[in-house]
Amino acid sequence: MPELPEVEAVAAVLREELPGEIIEKVTVRWPQWTGDQPPAAFGRGIRGKSIIQVARRGKYLRFWLDDQSQVWSHLRMTGRWLVDPKPAQYESHCSALLRFVSGRHLAFVDVRKFGRAHWYPPQILPKEERLLGPEPLDPAFDAQALHSRLAGRRRELKTLLLDQQCIAGLGNIYASEILFRARVSPMRRSDSLTLPEARRIHQAMVSILELAIEQRGTTVYDYRGAWNQEGGYQHFLQVYQKAGEPCPRCRKPIVRLVQGQRSTFYCPTCQR
DNA sequence: AATCGTTCCTGATAGC
DNA sequence: TGCTATCAGGAACGAT
Numbered sequence: 282m283p284e285l286p287e288v289e290a291v292a293a294v295l296r297e298e299l300p301g302e303i304i305e306k307v308t309v310r311w312p313q314w315t316g317d318q319p320p321a322a323f324g325r326g327i328r329g330k331s332i333i334q335v336a337r338r339g340k341y342l343r344f345w346l347d348d349q350s351q352v353w354s355h356l357r358m359t360g361r362w363l364v365d366p367k368p369a370q371y372e373s374h375c376s377a378l379l380r381f382v383s384g385r386h387l388a389f390v391d392v393r394k395f396g397r398a399h400w401y402p403p404q405i406l407p408k409e410e411r412l413l414g415p416e417p418l419d420p421a422f423d424a425q426a427l428h429s430r431l432a433g434r435r436r437e438l439k440t441l442l443l444d445q446q447c448i449a450g451l452g453n454i455y456a457s458e459i460l461f462r463a464r465v466s467p468m469r470r471s472d473s474l475t476l477p478e479a480r481r482i483h484q485a486m487v488s489i490l491e492l493a494i495e496q497r498g499t500t501v502y503d504y505r506g507a508w509n510q511e512g513g514y515q516h517f518l519q520v521y522q523k524a525g526e527p528c529p530r531c532r533k534p535i536v537r538l539v540q541g542q543r544s545t546f547y548c549p550t551c552q553r
Numbered sequence: 554a555a556t557c558g559t560t561c562c563t564g565a566t567a568g569c
Numbered sequence: 570t571g572c573t574a575t576c577a578g579g580a581a582c583g584a585t
Contacts, residue, residue, distance in 0.1 A: 282579075283579095316581095340579080355580085357578080357579055358577075358578055358579065359578095395579070397580095412580095445579085452578085452579070453577095453578065453579085501577095502577065503577090543577090543578060544576095544578090
């Protein structure tokens with residue numbers, strides 16, 4: 282599933298390939314792709330404009346256009362932005378297709394159709410921006426800041442780490458991996474977290490995300506980058522999807538449990 | 554106000 | 570073989 286490192290990998294390709302491209306044609310093939318915004322309004326918003334820059338914020342991709350308007354897009358579970366796709370890659374499950382004046386194409390392909398995009402006129406603060414917590418890799422977001430953010434709530438740690446208003450960009454894979462490396466139980470109440478534990482979580486978060494970005498993300502089920510490429514971090518996973526396998530630290534079996542309707546993987550012996 | 558549960562989607566896979 | 574049930578899960582939304 283695309284989380285911060287995967288979205289960063291997509292953004293890296295898009296910001297290399299797209300600046301300067303002028304949008305000539307917009308085809309929205311799945312009307313719900315633009316959510317509350319009518320596809321026609323989305324098309325009017327971006328047609329004829331050129332792409333200035335592409336950035337990532339949390340798990341969102343953000344496209345800046347030459348009139349200062351923006352497109353915010355979320356891949357959700359199976360969404361892919363594909364640059365220069367072959368017809369076989371976008372003829373099925375294609376939510377939207379852009380054609381540039383240059384003749385190149387950019388497709389949003391999404392088997393499960395949860396991915397979304399929205400166009401914002403200039404000077405508008407997108408609602409996504411208001412609803413996102415700090416960036417995990419922002420140097421200003423240090424262990425102290427993480428501690429106060431977590432300890433101010435009383436929820437199970439794992440589900441709180443997934444809350445994008447608390448911290449932007451973590452998803453199910455990295456939340457499990459971070460808590461394993463930090464040796465903190467996913468079931469711990471966030472308000473019981475000590476400062477040393479928060480330091481361990483912060484350290485684990487930074488080093489895991491940095492390596493995962495270097496590896497261009499994790500491909501477990503569906504994730505592909507903008508060149509349709511797989512990530513490499515699946516070879517570094519310690520606990521995710523490894524129920525029953527021996528814990529890398531203590532050799533006792535990794536356990537799967539369900540929190541907030543999704544799987545958590547952890548070691549009951551190492552994580553307290 | 555904060556937290557919890559449901560919903561949206563489809564393909565792969567397990568089980569009978 | 571062919572069918573059905575289950576599972577994967579991010580975030581909006583409604584309920585508590």
